[in-house]
Amino acid sequence: MITIKELAQRLNLSPSTVSKALHDYPGIGLVTKEKVKALAKELHYVPNQAAIHFKQQKTFTLGVILPSLLDQFYSLAVNGIENYTMDHDYSVLICQSHENVEREKQLLSIMQRNRVDGLIISVTKNTTDYSHITDLQRSGVPVVFFVRKPTQLPCHNVTSDVYKGALEAVELLIKRGHRRIGYINGPVSWVASTERFLGYRDALLQHEIAYDPTLVKVSDLTSGGNHGAIKALLASPQPPTAILAFKDYVMLDALQYLKKARAATDGQAIEFIGFGALPLFEYLDKQPLASIQEQPYQIGEKAANLLLDLIRNPGAEIPFQQVALPCNLKVY
Amino acid sequence: MITIKELAQRLNLSPSTVSKALHDYPGIGLVTKEKVKALAKELHYVPNQAAIHFKQQKTFTLGVILPSLLDQFYSLAVNGIENYTMDHDYSVLICQSHENVEREKQLLSIMQRNRVDGLIISVTKNTTDYSHITDLQRSGVPVVFFVRKPTQLPCHNVTSDVYKGALEAVELLIKRGHRRIGYINGPVSWVASTERFLGYRDALLQHEIAYDPTLVKVSDLTSGGNHGAIKALLASPQPPTAILAFKDYVMLDALQYLKKARAATDGQAIEFIGFGALPLFEYLDKQPLASIQEQPYQIGEKAANLLLDLIRNPGAEIPFQQVALPCNLKVY
DNA sequence: TTGTAAGCGTTATCAA
DNA sequence: TTGATAACGCTTACAA
Numbered sequence: 001m002i003t004i005k006e007l008a009q010r011l012n013l014s015p016s017t018v019s020k021a022l023h024d025y026p027g028i029g030l031v032t033k034e035k036v037k038a039l040a041k042e043l044h045y046v047p048n049q050a051a052i053h054f055k056q057q058k059t060f061t062l063g064v065i066l067p068s069l070l071d072q073f074y075s076l077a078v079n080g081i082e083n084y085t086m087d088h089d090y091s092v093l094i095c096q097s098h099e100n101v102e103r104e105k106q107l108l109s110i111m112q113r114n115r116v117d118g119l120i121i122s123v124t125k126n127t128t129d130y131s132h133i134t135d136l137q138r139s140g141v142p143v144v145f146f147v148r149k150p151t152q153l154p155c156h157n158v159t160s161d162v163y164k165g166a167l168e169a170v171e172l173l174i175k176r177g178h179r180r181i182g183y184i185n186g187p188v189s190w191v192a193s194t195e196r197f198l199g200y201r202d203a204l205l206q207h208e209i210a211y212d213p214t215l216v217k218v219s220d221l222t223s224g225g226n227h228g229a230i231k232a233l234l235a236s237p238q239p240p241t242a243i244l245a246f247k248d249y250v251m252l253d254a255l256q257y258l259k260k261a262r263a264a265t266d267g268q269a270i271e272f273i274g275f276g277a278l279p280l281f282e283y284l285d286k287q288p289l290a291s292i293q294e295q296p297y298q299i300g301e302k303a304a305n306l307l308l309d310l311i312r313n314p315g316a317e318i319p320f321q322q323v324a325l326p327c328n329l330k331v332y
Numbered sequence: 333m334i335t336i337k338e339l340a341q342r343l344n345l346s347p348s349t350v351s352k353a354l355h356d357y358p359g360i361g362l363v364t365k366e367k368v369k370a371l372a373k374e375l376h377y378v379p380n381q382a383a384i385h386f387k388q389q390k391t392f393t394l395g396v397i398l399p400s401l402l403d404q405f406y407s408l409a410v411n412g413i414e415n416y417t418m419d420h421d422y423s424v425l426i427c428q429s430h431e432n433v434e435r436e437k438q439l440l441s442i443m444q445r446n447r448v449d450g451l452i453i454s455v456t457k458n459t460t461d462y463s464h465i466t467d468l469q470r471s472g473v474p475v476v477f478f479v480r481k482p483t484q485l486p487c488h489n490v491t492s493d494v495y496k497g498a499l500e501a502v503e504l505l506i507k508r509g510h511r512r513i514g515y516i517n518g519p520v521s522w523v524a525s526t527e528r529f530l531g532y533r534d535a536l537l538q539h540e541i542a543y544d545p546t547l548v549k550v551s552d553l554t555s556g557g558n559h560g561a562i563k564a565l566l567a568s569p570q571p572p573t574a575i576l577a578f579k580d581y582v583m584l585d586a587l588q589y590l591k592k593a594r595a596a597t598d599g600q601a602i603e604f605i606g607f608g609a610l611p612l613f614e615y616l617d618k619q620p621l622a623s624i625q626e627q628p629y630q631i632g633e634k635a636a637n638l639l640l641d642l643i644r645n646p647g648a649e650i651p652f653q654q655v656a657l658p659c660n661l662k663v664y
Numbered sequence: 665t666t667g668t669a670a671g672c673g674t675t676a677t678c679a680a
Numbered sequence: 681t682t683g684a685t686a687a688c689g690c691t692t693a694c695a696a
Contacts, residue, residue, distance in 0.1 A: 001447075001471065003689060014667045019691060029665055044467070049445045050391060051689035053382035055672055069407040078401060082428070091442065094426050096414070110423065113381045115333075135376070139333065252615045283584045285617035335673060346683045351675060361681055383673035387688055668695070673688105680683075 002043045011035060022047075053115070062307060063116035064094045065107050066147075067124060072278060073296045074122070077146065080300025081120060088308055090117070099124045108132045112139070118307040120300075122147040125187060125221075142310035146303040147296075149191055156310065158303040158323045160294040162192055162275065165327030166199030166244060169273040169292050172329060173242040174207045176289075178271065182215040182240030184229040184250050193218075193246065196275070200244055215240055219250060226253035234261070241270060248276035248291055255288070277330045287332040295325045334375045343367060354379075385447070394639060395448035396426045397439050398479075399456060404610060405628045406454070409478065412632025413452060420640055422449070431456045440464045444471070450639040452632075454479040457519055457553075474642035478635040479628075481523050488642065490635040490655040494524055494607065497624040497659030498531025498576060501605040504622060504661060505574040506539050510603065514547040514572030516561040516582050525550075525578065528607070532576055547572055551582060558585035566593070573602060580608035580623055587620075609662045619664040627657045 004022075008015045013032070021028050021036035039045075053059045062085055066074045078094060085092055093116060097104040104124050109132075111119055119141060121133065130150055137143050145157040173181050183200045186193045201211050217232045219225035226249070233240055245251035251274035258270065277293035302323055310318060336354075340347045345364070353360050353368035371377075385391045394417055398406045410426060417424055425448060429436040436456050441464075443451055451473060453465065462482055469475050477489040505513050515532045518525045533543050549564045551557035558581070565572055577583035583606035590602065609625035634655055642650060 004691095005689075015689085016668075016691075017666055019689095020666090023691090027665060032665080044471070046441070046444045048386075048447060048689055050382055050385035050447055051672095052691085054380075054386045054674095054688090055690045055692095057672065059382060069401050069410060070404060072402060075401040075407060079428070096411070109378070112378045115380060115382055139376075256615065280612045280615075283588065283612070284615065336675095337673070347673085348675070348677095348684080349682055351673095352682090355675090359681060364681080380673055383688095384675085386672090386690095387674045387676095389688065666696080668693105670692090670694105672690095675688095676686090678683100678685085680681105 001048070002045045003048070004045075007036065007039055007043070007045060011039060057115075059115050059117055060090050061114065061116050062090055062092050062304065063111035063114070063119040063121075064092050065097055065104065065111070065119065065121040065123075066094075067099050067122060068096055069094075073147075073276065073294070076296035077122075077300035077303075080297040080302075081304045082300075084301045084304035085308070090308065097124045099126065101126050105132045108136055112136060112141070116141065118142045118144070118311045120144050120146055120303045120307055123150070128189065140314075142307060144303045144307045144310070146299055147192070151189065151191055154320050156306055156318075156321045158299050158306060158321075158325070159192065160275075160299065160327050161324040162292075162294075162327060163195040163199040163202075165275065165292040165294070165329070166196040167203045168199075168327075168329050169244055169290065170200050170203035171207070172290060172331070173244070173271065173273065174203065174209065176242075176271065178240075178242040179209055180212075180215065180238055180240045180242075181209075182217070182233045182243040184226070184233070184243060184245045184254065185216060185218045186221055186246040186250075188218060196244075196246060219246065221247065221250065223253050226250045227257045230254040230257045231261075242289075243270055243272050245272060245274035248274035248278050248281070248288075250274060251288060251291075255286075273329075275327075277328075281332070290329055290331040293328045293330045295327075298325055333380070334377045335380070336377075339368065339371055339375070339377060343371060389447075391447050391449055392422050393446065393448050394422055394424050394636065395443035395446070395451040395453075396424050397429055397436065397443070397451065397453040398426075399431050399454060400428055401426075405479075405608065405626070408628035409454075409632035409635075412629040412634075413636045414632075416633045416636035417640070422636075422640065429456045431458065433458050437464045440468055444468060444473070448473065450474045450476070450643045452476050452478055452635045452639055455482070460521065472646075474639060476635045476639045476642070478631055479524070483521065483523055486652050488638055488650075488653045490631050490638060490653075490657070491524065492626040492631065493656040493658050494624075494626075495527040495531040495534075497607065497626070497661070498528040499535045500531075500659075500661050501576055501622065501624050502532050502535035503539070504663070505576070505603065505605065506535065506541065508574070508603065508621075510572075510574040511541055512544075512547065512570055512572045512574075513541075514549070514565045514575040516558065516565070516575060516577045516586065517548060517550045518553055518578040518582075520550060528576075528578060551578065553579065553582065555585050558582045559589045562586040562589045563593075571602075574621075575602055575604050577604060577606035580606035580610050580613070580620075582606060583620055583623075587618075605661075607659075609660075613664070622661055622663040625660045625662045627659075630657055 004015050004018050008018045018036050021033045069075050095107045149157040204211050214236050217229040219229040251272045272288045273290045275292045277291040336347050336350050340350045350368050353365045401407050427439045477487050481489040536543050546568050549561035551561040583604045604620045605622045607624045609623040
């Protein structure tokens with residue numbers, strides 16, 4: 001591997017001159033500059049990032065921790081992050097927590113060893129203690145939460161405006177004549193669950209429909225949990241005629257369950273709306289009424305944008321940014 | 333950020349002693365060792381990887397280049413790679429080419445700057461010139477191709493045994509009485525396309541069914557290309573009664589097209605088999621006959637395994653490894 | 665316009 | 681059992 005030192009030797013120059021020439025540093029003779037660049041190209045000189053990072057005490061790298069890349073929501077978000085960072089000459093270190101808190105802690109440590117300049121994170125289902133994250137922050141690494149954010153902790157974060165998303169979805173259901181509208185919620189510890197729930201409830205109240213707690217069930221978002229929730233809803237004395245689901249996958253599981261136990265609904269079709277508007281819906285034979293489309297790519301972009309701003313203004317006491325990108329009700 | 337030097341000062345030791353103590357280097361007093369470790373913990377000492385990489389002239393990092401993480405096949409493969417490398421104290425630098433050759437070249441350069449110890453790559457649709465990759469190899473970085481491999485270039489690679497997968501799929505169709513079986517192939521420049529095709533053709537020949545080239549169409553794997561291919565098959569004088577598809581997505585597009593143009597099939601249902609066995613199939617109302625399940629996770633694992641072996645035996649003239657993992661016909 | 669020298673954090677070699 | 685020293689590749693303030 002060819003180094004600046006070697007280039008310098010071959011050209012009878014000093015390493016610093018070569019370095020400057022390669023970076024178009026002002027005050028280097030045009031002839032020298034060209035000579036250096038030519039030789040660098042000829043010998044396939046490739047700068048050693050490890051050395052640069054080491055010298056600069058900066059890695060120009062953002063850490064990204066997310067639950068799983070199998071969820072298209074997150075792979076889209078990664079694309080948004082990557083594109084933004086690429087354009088700004090940063091790179092990303094992507095890691096999956098697989099919803100495992102221990103692993104999340106390990107990853108935080110990896111991020112720290114690698115001296116990432118900042119961190120973008122969507123915490124696991126089970127993260128309640130954020131000390132591993134606040135420790136990192138305290139050591140001077142700015143952190144932006146995305147999609148999933150802590151309940152109490154004040155922080156920078158980028159999410160979807162799921163409150164409004166849920167509100168609009170339920171309004172659509174009401175407009176279509178539904179009065180008994182169920183909701184299958186996600187883990188109650190999540191802000192995202194509360195917000196969706198409030199949108200659901202407020203839509204009802206705004207249209208003078210009493211809020212009935214028996215129409216709300218919680219799922220842990222596993223298939224089993226989803227099946228359990230729909231089953232419970234069907235078992236209520238007056239089952240819902242329409243259901244809002246925390247995620248499209250929840251809805252799909254519910255539909256699957258219904259197909260098997262359809263007798264219970266008296267042949268009445270239940271109308272569904274979920275969050276996600278996943279690409280795979282294009283291929284479903286029987287599409288749902290609608291889906292609330294979030295903007296994962298833009299969430300990623302915005303999170304990266306925010307984080308780079310924080311990195312570039314180190315001392316600055318920037319107040320905690322809370323960005324909520326709009327959702328879009330996609331009617332099929 | 334606390335450094336070894338600081339730990340040394342505080343303990344009135346030399347940096348080298350501290351370094352050795354932290355690494356359980358033999359010949360360090362037990363007392364010293366404990367003292368060092370205790371202080372390191374107390375002050376939250378975190379080693380600086382950039383410095384270590386720089387010093388060791390090794391990054392303990394594998395580069396991974398793949399077309400897109402949106403394809404679950406690849407996110408599963410990444411999981412396999414990650415798990416294997418984690419267990420062996422390596423990390424991964426994951427990048428997406430988005431089927432863009434120029435970007436692929438850029439990424440190679442990024443990998444080189446970052447001095448990855450090895451590269452796992454699935455090239456883009458359009459990569460025909462491999463010089464950017466062979467250049468990297470020549471500079472001493474071992475490379476393992478996965479999923480997509482070059483036609484001519486001898487290389488280490490890990491793929492699926494799609495020949496056998498296609499063969500078994502077509503045999504199933506034949507057993508079910510089909511005699512006119514179509515095949516929608518992927519880009520002809522891919523080895524994976526040729527292999528599938530040969531499996532398709534050999535299955536026919538082994539059952540004494542003449543191979544009819546008009547029943548084979550090529551798609552570029554875009555929705556448009558897929559629709560075009562199925563349309564062409566339907567337009568043939570004797571349309572197929574069953575179709576093998578290069579990928580499940582091809583099959584889904586074909587099914588979608590059929591739904592719209594179903595008149596053309598005279599109400600005869602065409603039976604399909606594709607490659608992939610994607611999780612989303614669980615949610616389809618009308619499931620295909622079968623799908624050929626590949627093992628992306630295991631492919632990733634094996635590729636990482638192979639690459640680490642290559643890294644660990646630098647000089648060794650290891651003959652090119654060609655691993656093909658079995659496919660499994662999943663009948664719905 | 666170019667060169668000198670120091671230093672980033674860590675570790676390996678050798679000496680004490 | 682511990683310490684001194686050099687080196688990894690690069691950048692930059694300062695000197696020439």
